[in-house]
Amino acid sequence: MFDFLPVELGVTVVGVIFIALIGWRLTPQRKRATASSELFEISAYLTEVRVPEGNRYVGRTVYELMRELRGEAEVVVVGLVRGDRREPMPAIYEVLRADDILLVGADSDSLKTLLDGTGMELEARVEEAEEREQTEQEGNGAKRESALGELALEEAIVTPGSRLVGATASALELSQRYAVNVLAVARRGVRLRERLDKVRFRAGDILLVQGGEEELPGALSELGCLPLASRGLRITRPRKVILASSLFALALGAVALGWVPAAPALVGAAVAMVLVGLIGPSEVYRGIEWPVIVLLAALLPVGQALETTGGSRLIADGLFTLGEAASPAVMLALLMGVVMLLSNVINNAAAAVLAAPVGLALARSMEAAPDPFLMAVAIGASCAFLTPVGHQSNALVMAPGGYEFRDYWRMGLPLSLLVIVTAVPLILWIWPP
Numbered sequence: 001m002f003d004f005l006p007v008e009l010g011v012t013v014v015g016v017i018f019i020a021l022i023g024w025r026l027t028p029q030r031k032r033a034t035a036s037s038e039l040f041e042i043s044a045y046l047t048e049v050r051v052p053e054g055n056r057y058v059g060r061t062v063y064e065l066m067r068e069l070r071g072e073a074e075v076v077v078v079g080l081v082r083g084d085r086r087e088p089m090p091a092i093y094e095v096l097r098a099d100d101i102l103l104v105g106a107d108s109d110s111l112k113t114l115l116d117g118t119g120m121e122l123e124a125r126v127e128e129a130e131e132r133e134q135t136e137q138e139g140n141g142a143k144r145e146s147a148l149g150e151l152a153l154e155e156a157i158v159t160p161g162s163r164l165v166g167a168t169a170s171a172l173e174l175s176q177r178y179a180v181n182v183l184a185v186a187r188r189g190v191r192l193r194e195r196l197d198k199v200r201f202r203a204g205d206i207l208l209v210q211g212g213e214e215e216l217p218g219a220l221s222e223l224g225c226l227p228l229a230s231r232g233l234r235i236t237r238p239r240k241v242i243l244a245s246s247l248f249a250l251a252l253g254a255v256a257l258g259w260v261p262a263a264p265a266l267v268g269a270a271v272a273m274v275l276v277g278l279i280g281p282s283e284v285y286r287g288i289e290w291p292v293i294v295l296l297a298a299l300l301p302v303g304q305a306l307e308t309t310g311g312s313r314l315i316a317d318g319l320f321t322l323g324e325a326a327s328p329a330v331m332l333a334l335l336m337g338v339v340m341l342l343s344n345v346i347n348n349a350a351a352a353v354l355a356a357p358v359g360l361a362l363a364r365s366m367e368a369a370p371d372p373f374l375m376a377v378a379i380g381a382s383c384a385f386l387t388p389v390g391h392q393s394n395a396l397v398m399a400p401g402g403y404e405f406r407d408y409w410r411m412g413l414p415l416s417l418l419v420i421v422t423a424v425p426l427i428l429w430i431w432p433p
Contacts, residue, residue: 001262004375007379007430015418015419018414019415027410028407047106047111048081048102049102049114049121050101051098057118058097058098059095060096061095062080062090062092062093068117069114069117073117075106075110076175077103078104078105078183092176105184154220154227155206155228156209156220156228157204158201158202158204158205159225162225163223165202168198168201179211179212180216182208183209183210184207186205186208187202187206240278243276243278248269315358315361319335319358328372329425331362335376336379336419336424337416338380339381340380340381340420342354343383343390345389348390349381355377356374358377359374359376360373363433368433375427379419379423385411386416387412388405390408
């Protein structure tokens with residue numbers, strides 16, 4: 001379990017020091033409105049409108065209002081104020097009454113269409129309403145907080161495995177099925193200005209979403225989105241966190257002591273989490289990286305074929321011939337570099353599957369122990385820093401950081417070379433060939 005620790009710890013320390021002192025200077029500092037205060041100016045598109053007496057929508061539902069506006073205007077009802085009652089996210093079948101105040105998200109064109117087409121009246125911008133409410137409260141003691149103050153707003157990023165990728169908010173019926181409203185979308189550090197019902201979400205998009213304070217974290221998890229702001233990351237069920245951590249620690253301890261192999265121990269811990277109710281069956285299904293499993297299932301026979309047909313030996317002999325007069329350190333560095341390049345193009349687990357037989361064959365060609373070569377494969381497959389497609393984390397930060405494809409190798413190339421320079425001596429020290 002901990003055979004990886006000496007080398008990986010050294011690589012980690014050196015890598016962190018490099019990024020902290022030098023690497024960040026190699027990353028372009030883009031002047032983009034990526035801060036939440038600049039990226040999503042809520043008051044710029046949240047407006048209060050009043051349903052006047054005698055309006056044709058009095059006695060009709062919010063759903064009917066939204067249905068009739070569909071295709072003509074992009075309007076999202078995010079709050080309702082009725083006297084002293086405040087609904088941060090009214091139900092779609094909420095019946096409207098005279099003098100109801102709706103908090104709607106709309107751009108200027110959609111707002112004009114809403115007012116002209118429905119006969120509703122512009123109440124005030126949200127920030128103006130808040131000032132007015134404070135004045136009223138001071139004058140007569142009445143209290144009516146703005147609907148905005150009751151909203152549970154969250155900034156979230158669309159992960160590569162999210163069910164939102166390639167779909168639109170209207171197609172997924174987010175409001176009806178998940179009780180979530182998408183108020184704005186930012187892509188590559190810039191807020192999109194096109195109609196939200198026309199936007200097909202991509203991995204890395206940043207969403208400003210609204211929902212119930214208790215329901216929103218679960219909805220984001222089900223949709224495959226991660227909250228960006230720290231205020232959205234809080235432990236609400238400490239007992240379950242402790243229990244989950246204990247099961248995981250128990251599995252790692254069993255592996256470390258040699259009681260159970262790694263695979264059955266970790267699978268057993270996952271099954272135990274399901275049995276005790278820490279996670280539901282649907283979360284288990286969504287948490288499995290099916291594309292990776294299919295890819296590995298397809299590549300395992302390829303790796304075996306390379307071994308049985310002599311392909312691995314042929315590649316290893318080519319590498320050995322290339323560095324025939326070279327030392328073991330040079331051969332390890334060469335192998336690690338090749339695997340790094342491979343892992344920047346395909347999944348890192350798949351790169352390890354393909355490269356491990358080559359490492360074994362190379363060890364046999366040099367009449368050396370296989371351990372250092374396999375460790376070189378493991379480290380090389382874990383260091384995909386050159387492209388945004390090398391690993392999910394690379395793709396995940398591309399949009400929030402405003403990075404371009406070429407930005408990755410600017411810092412990734414020297415970091416990869418530093419990993420090789422650091423790891424090879426440590427490998428030779430721990431596992432002499």
